[in-house]
Amino acid sequence: xxxxxxxxxxxxxxxxxxxxxxxxxxxxxxxxxxxxxxxxxxxxxxxxxxxxxxxxxxxxxxxxxxxxxxxxxxxxxxxxxxxxxxxxxxxxxxxxxxxxxxxxxxxxxxxxxxxxxxxxxxxxxxxxxxxxxxxxxxxxxxxxxx
Numbered sequence: 001x002x003x004x005x006x007x008x009x010x011x012x013x014x015x016x017x018x019x020x021x022x023x024x025x026x027x028x029x030x031x032x033x034x035x036x037x038x039x040x041x042x043x044x045x046x047x048x049x050x051x052x053x054x055x056x057x058x059x060x061x062x063x064x065x066x067x068x069x070x071x072x073x074x075x076x077x078x079x080x081x082x083x084x085x086x087x088x089x090x091x092x093x094x095x096x097x098x099x100x101x102x103x104x105x106x107x108x109x110x111x112x113x114x115x116x117x118x119x120x121x122x123x124x125x126x127x128x129x130x131x132x133x134x135x136x137x138x139x140x141x142x143x144x145x146x
Contacts, residue, residue: 024119039113042089047072048082055092055103062104 028036043049054071055063069079083103086092090109094101 022116022118022120036116039089039091039109042085042091045082045085047074047079048086051079051082052086052091052105056105056110062102065101065103068103 043052050071051068054068065076065079065083068083069076072079083092083094087094090106092103093106094103096102
């Protein structure tokens with residue numbers, strides 16, 4: 001994987017404060033928004049989110065692709081494509097060992113991403129709260145509205 005594929009999250013410590021100061025601290029500029037969007041897009045797919053979770057939560061810190069593929073009703077090439085997108089976003093890395101490829105989380109990436117979304121300690125909130133999630137209608141309600 002080339003260094004340019006690591007988008008936002010593989011910057012020097014000197015630059016990290018500027019690029020990852022947090023959405024709640026200052027507006028992001030256009031370049032930062034483009035870079036962050038690539039990472040969020042990689043996380044925006046349910047399959048990729050599940051893959052990342054399976055990799056991150058694995059005891060020992062790494063998992064073989066042979067253990068990931070059976071968890072999905074998808075072909076091996078499709079799983080490989082999703083893993084490639086997670087690697088390009090800098091969220092995971094891998095190594096081929098013989099026939100198999102082993103994947104692991106890049107914790108610095110997820111830590112920096114979390115930092116972008118974290119409210120600074122002591123920052124006052126606006127007093128507004130997030131709206132409650134609207135529950136999905138019960139199946140019998142769907143039929144009644146059809």
